[in-house]
Amino acid sequence: MTLKKLKVAPGIRNENSDLGLEGAWKDGNRVRFYKGSPEKIGGWQKATTSEFKGLARGTKAWIDLQDKSWIGFGTHLKLYLWGTAFTDITPIRASSTIDSNPFTTNATTTVSVNDTAHGAVVNDFVTFSGATTVDSLDMNAEWQITAITDDDNYTFTHTGTASGSSSGGGASVTAAYQINTGGANGVFGLGWGAGTWGSSTWGTARSSSNIFSFARTWSLDTFGEDLIANPRGGGIYRWDASVGVDTRAAIVSNAPTTATFILTTPDSRQLIAFGAHDGVANNTLNIRWTDKEDATSWTSTATNSAGDKLLDTGSQILSAIRTEQEILVFTDESVYSMQFIGGNEVFAFHLLSEDAGQRGPHSAAVYQNKTYWMGTNNFYIHDGRVRILPCDVRSHVFDNLIDSQRDKCFAGVNREFNEIWWFYPTTAGTEIDKYVVYDIEENVWHIGDLARTAWEDRGEVWNAIHAFGATGALWNHETGVDDDTGGMSWHLEMGDMDIEDGENFAFIDKIIPDFENLTGNITYTLKTRRYPRSGQISKTYTFTTGKEFLPVRARGRQIAIRMESSDVSQTFRLDSNNANSRADGGR
Numbered sequence: 001m002t003l004k005k006l007k008v009a010p011g012i013r014n015e016n017s018d019l020g021l022e023g024a025w026k027d028g029n030r031v032r033f034y035k036g037s038p039e040k041i042g043g044w045q046k047a048t049t050s051e052f053k054g055l056a057r058g059t060k061a062w063i064d065l066q067d068k069s070w071i072g073f074g075t076h077l078k079l080y081l082w083g084t085a086f087t088d089i090t091p092i093r094a095s096s097t098i099d100s101n102p103f104t105t106n107a108t109t110t111v112s113v114n115d116t117a118h119g120a121v122v123n124d125f126v127t128f129s130g131a132t133t134v135d136s137l138d139m140n141a142e143w144q145i146t147a148i149t150d151d152d153n154y155t156f157t158h159t160g161t162a163s164g165s166s167s168g169g170g171a172s173v174t175a176a177y178q179i180n181t182g183g184a185n186g187v188f189g190l191g192w193g194a195g196t197w198g199s200s201t202w203g204t205a206r207s208s209s210n211i212f213s214f215a216r217t218w219s220l221d222t223f224g225e226d227l228i229a230n231p232r233g234g235g236i237y238r239w240d241a242s243v244g245v246d247t248r249a250a251i252v253s254n255a256p257t258t259a260t261f262i263l264t265t266p267d268s269r270q271l272i273a274f275g276a277h278d279g280v281a282n283n284t285l286n287i288r289w290t291d292k293e294d295a296t297s298w299t300s301t302a303t304n305s306a307g308d309k310l311l312d313t314g315s316q317i318l319s320a321i322r323t324e325q326e327i328l329v330f331t332d333e334s335v336y337s338m339q340f341i342g343g344n345e346v347f348a349f350h351l352l353s354e355d356a357g358q359r360g361p362h363s364a365a366v367y368q369n370k371t372y373w374m375g376t377n378n379f380y381i382h383d384g385r386v387r388i389l390p391c392d393v394r395s396h397v398f399d400n401l402i403d404s405q406r407d408k409c410f411a412g413v414n415r416e417f418n419e420i421w422w423f424y425p426t427t428a429g430t431e432i433d434k435y436v437v438y439d440i441e442e443n444v445w446h447i448g449d450l451a452r453t454a455w456e457d458r459g460e461v462w463n464a465i466h467a468f469g470a471t472g473a474l475w476n477h478e479t480g481v482d483d484d485t486g487g488m489s490w491h492l493e494m495g496d497m498d499i500e501d502g503e504n505f506a507f508i509d510k511i512i513p514d515f516e517n518l519t520g521n522i523t524y525t526l527k528t529r530r531y532p533r534s535g536q537i538s539k540t541y542t543f544t545t546g547k548e549f550l551p552v553r554a555r556g557r558q559i560a561i562r563m564e565s566s567d568v569s570q571t572f573r574l575d576s577n578n579a580n581s582r583a584d585g586g587r
Contacts, residue, residue: 003512006561006577008494010036011444013392021495029448030490032417033439037516039573040490041448042478044467051472052086053077055184055431056454057408058218058362059468061461064225064241069461072227072239073454073468074218076182077123079229079237079249082466082474087245089227091237094119095176097130103169105135105162111143115175116152120145123181126156134168136160182216182231185430186404214407217361219261219319223271223295228252230262232361232407233282236273238295253296258282261319261361263327268340270305271295274329275317278308284316285331287338289346307346311336313354319361324369328382330358335386353386362410362454365420372420372438374409379422379438389438392445397436400426408432412455414465416478418442423452431470448490481519481571491564496529499559499581505530508559510580511541511550518545520570522563528556536560555584 010033013024030041054075061071071082081087104112111134113126120126124145131139143156217232227239229249236259239249252271260275269292276288291297291304300306311317314331320338321328327338329349334357337350356375358364364373371382372389377398379389391397401409405425409432412421418441425432432453437446452475454468465477475484482488499506511524522543527536541550561577 002581004499004579004581006494006497006559006579008497008576010038010442011392011439012446013495014396015392015394022497024495025492026495027493028446028491030450030488031448031492032419032437032446033442033444034417034573036442037573037575038492039517040481040488040571043480043482043484043488044475044477045479045482045484047082047464047466047474047476048085050086052080052474053472054181055215055470056468057216057410058220059454059456059466060220060222060227061456061459061466062222062225062227063461070227070241071456071462071466072220072229074216074220074229074231076184076216078125078178078181079218079231081227081239081245083245086474089239089245089248090125090178091235091249091251092176093179095174098173098175100171101167101169102173102175103131103134103137103139104165104167105137106165107135107162109158109161110146110155111137111139111158111162112149112153112155113175114153118152118154118175118177119180120148120154120177121180122146122148125178125181127176127178128169129174129176130170130172132168132170135162135164135166137162139169139173179231179234183213184215186215186407187213212404215405217407219263219361221263223264223269228262228264228271228295230259230273232260233258233275235259236262236271254298255296256288256298260284260317263320263322265327265340266322268292268305272320272327274320276308283310285311285314287311287317287329305342305346309347309349311349313351314357318358319364321364321366321371323366323371323382328352328364328371330364330373333357335380335382352382356380356386356388360407360409363422365411365413367413367415367418367420367440372411374411374422374424391436391438393436393447396447397422397424397434400428400434402427402430405430408453410454412465412467413457414478415457415459421455423450423455482568487566487568487570489564489566491562493562494560496527496532496558496560499528499557499579505555505557505584506559506581507584508552508554508579508581511543511552511561512548512578512580513543513550514575514578515572516575517571517573519572520545520565520567522565522570522572524550525562525564526552526554527560527562528554529558530556532558549580 054077056073059073078090098115102114127142128139147155219230225241229237236252236255237249256276258277259273272289275284288308291306314333329336335352341348359374381389409424420438423432423435451470452467456466467475524541
């Protein structure tokens with residue numbers, strides 16, 4: 001018998017068929033590679049038992065002047081702060097005393113509201129005050145609108161059931177409407193009115209169109225100790241940290257009425273709006289910026305540094321990101337460098353690439369002064385020049401990504417392991433369900449399943465990675481080894497490897513794993529083939545901490561091993577698997 005080390009290179013590689021993946025891990029889930037050795041990724045635990053409303057798509061961590069740590073984040077429904085609890089700071093778009101006796105009940109939980117030109121959409125939030133009780137229902141609270149009857153009427157669902165059917169509420173009811181909510185998903189506009197004039201017959205509901213509504217995303221940054229927030233395509237808002245959590249974010253005076261993305265310059269402290277309204281119309285390629293140290297000074301004069309720039313390529317600006325030397329501006333097609341130069345021009349712009357556009361507004365990350373991003377069909381890096389980042393799992397990612405939800409794709413940094421993470425939705429549904437990771441130090445990739453919608457790395461502000469779940473939970477990542485209180489499922493599978501050279505079959509009677517670290521059980525599935533095009537013959541075994549080897553019986557020309565577990569508190573780091581085998585004749 002001969003002991004053969006099954007040498008497998010670090011990283012996941014699945015760009016080839018099984019026959020071309022000898023010496024490679026072809027599939028994995030929740031496994032990274034530490035100094036070449038595969039190990040389970042860190043676990044996660046809930047940061048709090050309370051939950052937020054909506055799907056978080058944009059986050060910013062910072063420390064205020066009182067050394068208090070904050071995370072600001074926006075969902076498709078609201079704008080929040082996280083300190084030790086979730087605080088709703090969603091801006092108010094309108095507040096007024098509404099029509100006398102505006103509430104109508106019908107002996108159910110449904111309440112109708114009459115408010116002329118209310119401007120609300122389904123899922124918006126409104127808070128009533130000053131109302132008298134109607135059929136035993138107290139209306140003085142925040143409610144989410146469930147249906148729009150017309151421009152002057154809508155309904156919401158009360159927590160109680162009305163004792164009758166009548167109208168009331170009094171003559172002093174105040175309604176405070178929060179800014180219109182956004183969509184949870186990207187959708188094409190359909191039905192009556194969708195499409196351009198003359199594109200179909202009059203009175204026919206459209207079954208398809210090129211009108212697309214993006215999933216709600218937010219860009220957030222700080223201006224001094226204050227939070228600046230912009231829902232994509234909406235206004236620009238500021239939360240004043242000196243006032244505290246009892247005050248909501250409010251519109252920034254004189255700012256463009258709409259913008260696609262915002263950020264600030266840390267040195268000159270200028271607020272920049274990308275895809276900014278130009279004073280006449282929305283302009284998705286327009287960039288506007290303020291004077292130094294003044295977030296409300298947007299008009300350019302001979303004595304200030306405010307200004308604007310219209311980009312030449314692409315159809316829309318998606319986002320921008322700061323590096324140590326410059327700001328990179330991403331359109332759907334191109335990448336620009338934006339550098340502060342002072343003087344009359346203020347910023348200089350240089351086109352870096354015409355065909356390396358960004359997939360979504362949060363799909364770029366900066367680490368060690370290099371920028372990494374997910375494009376339409378490739379990953380890219382800017383390290384002085386823009387180039388494609390070779391990816392061993394490229395087809396696995398881009399062939400399965402659902403393009404209509406591309407704006408949900410986002411990047412995150414895990415500095416502890418020198419990793420760039422991208423999360424993305426696949427054709428299995430509309431929400432994020434997968435991730436792909438580039439390990440910068442090892443120059444390898446790994447993949448997996450995980451439903452997260454936004455990510456904030458550990459650093460000076462927080463000592464844990466915070467990630468936002470799709471069900472309103474905030475998670476601390478790289479904490480323990482489990483999926484909260486349950487076991488974290490993982491697997492790792494190698495491509496077929498020849499056991500013996502030439503025509504000989506091999507008989508295997510032992511698999512001897514060499515673990516640097518092992519806790520709990522691992523299920524081993526041993527797969528063999530008689531010929532390269534033959535089907536695999538699979539047998540399953542369990543390897544436990546106290547075992548020295550797995551007694552097996554297998555025969556074939558090629559061998560592959562799949563390892564997996566979902567046990568609580570289970571963890572591992574593998575140096576290698578070894579097969580004890582002997583030649584078993586040729587046929």
